[in-house]
């Protein structure tokens with residue numbers, strides 16, 4: 001469990017102050033994959049760097065299971081140096097550009113954090129072998145980072161981050177420099193590690209597709225503040241803030257609708273263009289054919305998309321509903337009653 005309360009961090013620059021983290025409070029359960037999304041400069045990195053006190057907050061507190069509550073007061077922390085070292089060791093971190101030691105082999109990179117832990121050479125070798133097995137890189141033990149692909153470098157970084165058996169893994173844009181295949185394979189690895197080791201993962205990204213594919217909960221950040229927070233499925237099904245809707249659109253095939261609206265000829269007269277969202281409560285029923293039959297309307301499906309988020313389907317359809325005005329309205333009322341979310345995008 002991680003509990004963040006009223007966390008604040010301001011950078012004092014020559015010409016201005018930057019309020020990078022502004023009164024952030026969050027609760028993260030153990031074993032969760034927790035996403036933090038926001039545009040560049042939103043404060044995500046600063047927030048996450050505060051969690052292992054790489055960055056010292058100005059005020060607020062952070063409680064990490066097993067370490068009690070650590071409060072910050074004008075840049076100083078009420079925790080001993082010894083406890084702080086222990087706390088940092090219980091949190092692994094991976095980065096966008098891997099941060100590997102280029103002149104060291106894969107083995108030496110992974111062994112590096114084990115150096116001053118009192119383990120013997122033999123014990124370190126056994127542990128590194130275990131870690132390389134875990135990330136499927138046993139055959140690359142003696143090669144140098146320059147001989148690896150981006151995805152393989154990130155696997156080395158993950159093995160290194162896990163060397164001290166941390167309870168928490170912080171991932172700062174870990175897939176942002178990778179191609180789609182490598183991204184998928186790193187996300188799959190993180191998902192597997194979360195399941196196998198029960199490790200809590202806090203993942204920063206600017207891509208909603210990453211959140212959709214791996215996170216259980218998400219916090220949306222803007223200007224240092226958390227503006228929306230919740231279960232990933234619920235946020236996708238019912239986003240409240242404009243910025244959240246923008247992020248969701250960026251990862252949805254349905255956002256192509258703006259192009260269709262610009263080309264008005266595709267919208268027939270006597271029709272309403274609607275966006276329908278089918279959630280857990282409505283995804284299984286044949287609502288479209290029902291309204292067509294019962295209310296004598298024609299439904300023209302223009303775009304459709306199904307996401308599977310945390311094993312639940314979330315469907316979206318952009319369709320025009322054509323027919324006599326009162327029939328179209330009755331069809332829309334029926335959709336509402338059937339737990340389908342209806343947003344009218346355009347009237348003919």
Ligand SMILES: Nc1ncnc2c1ncn2[C@@H]1O[C@H](COP(=O)(O)OP(=O)(O)OP(=O)(O)O)[C@@H](O)[C@H]1O
Pocket residue numbers: 011012013018019020038039040041042043044045046047
């Ligand atoms: N060490 C620093 N000194 C001064 N300002 C900083 C420092 N680190 C971050 N900032 C500023 O704080 C704000 C938040 O930055 P932060 O890196 O936390 O955002 P972010 O959401 O992670 O964005 P990005 O993905 O671009 O890193 C930005 O305006 C940034 O310029």
